[in-house]
Amino acid sequence: MLRPTQKLKISLMTEGISISPSARKRMEELHGERPLTLADYASTSGVAICLEGDVWVNAPISDHNPNFVVAPPSVLDVRDGRFVVVSGKTEVAAELLPVPGYYDKRNESGELYIDYCHTHTDRARISPIEGCSQACKFCDLSYQYRYRLKDVSALVESVRVALSDRLLPARHVLISGGTPAGNDYEYLNNVYEAVLSEFSDIPVDIMMTPLPNLMDIERLNTLGVHQLSINIEMYNSGLAERYMPEKAAVGIDAYLGFIEKAVEILGPGRVRSLILVGLEDTSDTLAGVKALAERGCEPVLSPFRPSPKTPLRKLQPPGAELLSEVYQRSVDIVEKCGVKLGPKCIPCMHNTLTFPDDSGYYSFH
Ligand code: SF4
Structure with missing residues (x-):
C-alpha cells in the first residue's frame, strides 16, 4: 500500500504543480532571484521538492511542460514561512531545492x-x-x-x-x-x-549505452566507478524500433548480456538500468523489470515525461493509477529476485518511481 505522501508524489509527477506567488517570493527571499529549475532534460524539467518523510519528487510545471501541465490540482505554497504542497484538503510540509549557486x-x-x-x-x-x-x-x-x-x-x-x-x-x-x-x-x-x-x-x-568496444567494465572497476547505469529504456522490441531505433539496433540481448557481465564484475547493487513507464504496455515494462532483476541489476522506473522539444510532445504522461500499479508489481518482482528498485540514493529518486523503505538499503551519500 502506498502512503498518502507517496501517492502525492505520483500525482505530482503525472499532473504537475503550480507555484503560488508567495512561494516564488519566499524562494527569492531565501536564495535571491534565480530560476526555479534548470529544466535541462526531459525528466528534470520540473521543480525538485522533498516532501515530508523523505519522498523526493521532480514536479513538472507549466513554464517548461505546457504540453501537459494544465491547471494542476496541487500548488506549492507557504505557511508561516515554510513551504507546503497543498492538494485538495491535504497539506504536506515540503522543501523546495534551489538551483545551484554556480x-x-x-x-x-x-x-x-x-x-x-x-x-x-x-x-x-x-x-x-x-x-x-x-x-x-x-x-x-x-x-x-x-x-x-x-x-x-x-x-x-x-x-x-x-x-x-x-x-x-x-x-x-x-x-x-x-x-x-x-x-x-x-x-x-x-x-x-x-x-x-x-x-x-x-x-x-557512469550512465551509457553498451555499444561494442565502448566501455571496459574491468578498467572502470579498477578506476573505482561506483555504479553503472545501462538503460534498456524499453522492453518491447517493436516499440523500441519505433521510439529509439539506434538503441534498438544494439538489441535487448546485447544490453542484458552487458548488464549480466557488469553485475558479475562489479557485484550486487552496482548496476542499474532505467526503464520508461508509459510508452509500452505494463506487461512489457514488467517483463523488462524481471529480466533486469533476474540478472542482479536494479531496475529504475522512469515515468515517461513528454518533452515539448521532442516528437512525442503531444503524448500524455502515464496516469497515477498506472504508475501505482507498475510500482507495486515491480516491487513484488524485484523482491522475488533478491534485488531492489533503484536508485539507491534517496534524493536521486526525485525523477524516478521509487521510495525509500525501512530496510536500510537506501541512503544519502
Ligand atoms: S541514446 Fe537516446 S536516450 Fe541516450 S542520450 Fe542519446 S538520444 Fe538520449
Missing part, C-alpha cells in the same frame, strides 16, 4: 559552468558529449543540442565547483550525456579516466 557563474574562459555540469538535489551530472549521435524520440538531447565534445579539464573543473557549491553542494557525480559517435569512444574513455582519478573519494557513476 548556475550563472563562468569559468576562466568565460563559459558558464552550467554548460558543463548540472546539479539536481545532491548529484552533479556532467555530459561530456552535448547532443547525441543517436536520436531517441523521447529524449530531448539530440533535438535541442548540436553534437560536440566538451573540454575535459573544463568538465573536471565544473565538478569541483559543483562539489563546493554554497547552495546545493553535490555529494556524488554522474557522467552521462549523449552517446558518442564511433570515432569519439577514446575521448569519452579519457573523460572517465580523468574524472574517476580526480575524484576518487567521491562516488562517481
